[in-house]
Amino acid sequence: MLSKTYDPLKGKKLEILSAEGKVIKPSLMPKVDLASVRKWYETMVFARVADQKAIQYQRQGRMLTYAPSIGQEAASLGAIIPTEERDWLVPAFRELAGWLQKGAPLENLFLYWYGNEAGSLLPDSVRMLPISVPIASQLTHAVGLAMAIDYEEKDEVVIAFCGDGGTSQGEFHEALNFAGVFESPVVFVIQNNQFAISVSRKDQTRSKTLAQKAIAYGIPGIQVDGNDLFAMIAATQEAVERARAGEGPTLIEAVTYRLGPHTTSDDPSIYRSDEEVEEWKEKDPILRLKRYLISKKKLTEDEDQALYKQFEEEVNTIFSRIEESQSPTLDDVFSYTYASLTPNLEKQLRNAKQFLEGGE
Numbered sequence: 001m002l003s004k005t006y007d008p009l010k011g012k013k014l015e016i017l018s019a020e021g022k023v024i025k026p027s028l029m030p031k032v033d034l035a036s037v038r039k040w041y042e043t044m045v046f047a048r049v050a051d052q053k054a055i056q057y058q059r060q061g062r063m064l065t066y067a068p069s070i071g072q073e074a075a076s077l078g079a080i081i082p083t084e085e086r087d088w089l090v091p092a093f094r095e096l097a098g099w100l101q102k103g104a105p106l107e108n109l110f111l112y113w114y115g116n117e118a119g120s121l122l123p124d125s126v127r128m129l130p131i132s133v134p135i136a137s138q139l140t141h142a143v144g145l146a147m148a149i150d151y152e153e154k155d156e157v158v159i160a161f162c163g164d165g166g167t168s169q170g171e172f173h174e175a176l177n178f179a180g181v182f183e184s185p186v187v188f189v190i191q192n193n194q195f196a197i198s199v200s201r202k203d204q205t206r207s208k209t210l211a212q213k214a215i216a217y218g219i220p221g222i223q224v225d226g227n228d229l230f231a232m233i234a235a236t237q238e239a240v241e242r243a244r245a246g247e248g249p250t251l252i253e254a255v256t257y258r259l260g261p262h263t264t265s266d267d268p269s270i271y272r273s274d275e276e277v278e279e280w281k282e283k284d285p286i287l288r289l290k291r292y293l294i295s296k297k298k299l300t301e302d303e304d305q306a307l308y309k310q311f312e313e314e315v316n317t318i319f320s321r322i323e324e325s326q327s328p329t330l331d332d333v334f335s336y337t338y339a340s341l342t343p344n345l346e347k348q349l350r351n352a353k354q355f356l357e358g359g360e
């Protein structure tokens with residue numbers, strides 16, 4: 001079992017694809033065909049381009065705010081690849097490549113950050129909970145979902161994400177405890193991108209790794225190179241198989257780096273050095289998969305450039321649809337929590353309407 005061989009208490013981290021794009025652990029390489037790897041690479045590039053364009057739109061005053069996932073594409077994508085359509089994705093808010101792999105449209109993500117809750121209304125076929133901005137609250141929801149699946153004896157698995165900062169929240173510990181006790185079919189993925197806004201990983205916890213936190217709850221934990229698509233696939237595959245076989249949860253710590261700002265309102269140069277960022281750029285998940293595909297003759301520089309161009313056009317087209325979409329109404333703001341409004345909410349809605357019409 002990978003989580004036994006790569007014991008986080010012994011400081012071991014699962015790595016398969018080096019930063020140079022070479023497979024350094026062939027025996028652990030997941031069974032993947034090159035055509036699929038090329039498709040996954042394209043999904044990562046699509047996510048990267050969408051991220052970069054979203055930052056641009058925000059700087060042009062066309063998007064309210066945005067939380068980029070630049071640098072974290074392999075961590076979320078690799079964790080979704082081993083799941084099936086019937087499985088559930090419970091995201092935090094930085095899982096764009098995984099979101100696309102799950103089949104969720106980019107339109108929804110853009111609508112969400114555009115300030116329109118309609119973005120959370122995903123097609124029925126996409127088994128996914130809405131984005132969670134409250135940190136770690138989604139993990140207890142994920143366990144509740146997994147407990148229900150277990151109770152109904154369904155053959156489904158839940159895969160839930162949080163950030164390194166999320167592990168300092170009470171709900172992280174409650175979720176792991178419940179999942180451990182009830183042996184729920186859930187896989188927790190921590191995207192350790194080294195920062196919770198400006199608070200660095202080392203100021204969050206005295207634990208040497210985040211993966212070792214699993215041990216306290218009696219579940220396996222594994223630290224993985226989160227910029228290595230193949231290592232992420234291998235670790236998650238094992239965790240999903242365990243969950244499906246009724247063997248309970250697993251905690252995966254994906255060690256990665258947030259190359260961009262926390263959100264478009266953040267200035268990371270205040271709390272981290274350019275040298276550190278440059279160092280991580282060399283470990284970029286897209287760059288290393290590109291090197292791998294080029295070495296396998298499944299990609300050329302020209303094709304790569306054409307991909308970026310094609311996705312830029314696609315993203316621009318999608319975003320113009322967002323700009324043409326209807327703005328949410330005031331009624332929408334009140335409509336979706338209760339089946340019918342409570343007297344107090346009815347009063348608030350009346351007051352809000354009066355206020356917007358120029359009254360008091």
Ligand SMILES: Cc1ncc(C[n+]2csc(CCOP(=O)(O)OP(=O)(O)O)c2C)c(N)n1
Pocket residue numbers: 094133134135162163164165166167191193195196197258262
């Ligand atoms: C319960 C809660 N507390 C505080 C915040 C404010 N907040 C937004 S993002 C963030 C940091 C999250 O860091 P991490 O979990 O590491 O995820 P990352 O943003 O790095 O992906 C905080 C504290 C929040 N959204 N929810």
